Amino acid sequence: MKAYLKEFWTDKRVMFISLMFIIYSCSALFTPYEPWSWTAVIGGVVFFFFLEYFVHRFVLHGFFAKIMPKAHVGHDAHHHDPLNMTFLLTPNQYNVPYHFLLWVVFSLAFWSFHLGSSVMAGFTAYHLYYEWSHFVSHRPIQPITPWGKWMKKFHLLHHYKNDKHWFGVTHPVLDSVFGTDPSQNEIEKTVTTPVKKDSKQGNAN
Known part of the structure; x- marks a missing residue:
């Protein structure tokens, strides 16, 4: 377990997200408290809660893949080689710009650096949870x-049963809402992820 903890926490992508969480948290803590502070933190969590599903389904697998073709190619590589750490976590080429962009957007939207930082603290905490959940899978x-x-079994269904379903990594809520969490018996097995004999990541069945 220690080896996997080290692999995860010393990865540059995780280190960047962790650094941003510290920066957002300090920015929120050392600026004047506002009545909506904790609501903003929860709002950041909820925002990522939704983003996880919609990005995975519509950008990495769906029509909007045309807008971000490199992200789609990288995710396709992850499906073909899911154990490869290179494709397992969100690349910093996306982490860096969208973290700073969202920080600016939320700070301006609320006209408050404190609330913008609070939203991003919640967002980033859930982002770390997402990356860890995906890594563990x-x-x-x-x-x-x-x-x-x-949830680990749920995600592996997406890889080893049918990649048009089961898009959630940390939760199945939106899969249930949008009908992408069907009974396994109803769905044909069509996947892009090869099953490796030496794979110890788990079993989707």
């Missing part, structure tokens, strides 16, 4: 909680 790590174990 493709490593021989047994999640501690029943929820973690269930």
Whole structure:
């Protein structure tokens, strides 16, 4: 387990997200408190909660892949080689611009650097949780909680059963809402992820 913790936390992408979480948190803590501070933090969590599903389904797999072709190619590479750390986490070429862009957008939208930082602190905390959940799904790590174990199996269905369904990595809520969480028996097995004999990441069935 120590080796996997080291692999995750020393990755440059995770280090960047962690650094931004510290910066956002300090920016929120050392600026005047506002009544909506914690609501802003929760709002950031909820924003990523939705972003996770829509980016995965419509940008990495769907029509909007044409808008970000490199992201689509990188995600396709992840499906063909899910154990490869290069394609497992969100690249910093996207992390860096969208973190700073969203920080500016939220700060201007609320006309408050404090609230903008609070939103981004919540957003980034959930982003770290997302990256860890995705990392665990493709490593021989047994999640501690029943929820973690269930979500790992849920994500592996997307890889090894049908990549047109089960887009959630940290939650199945939007899959349930939009009908992309069908019964396994109803769906034909059509995947792009090869099953490797030496794979210890888990079993989707």
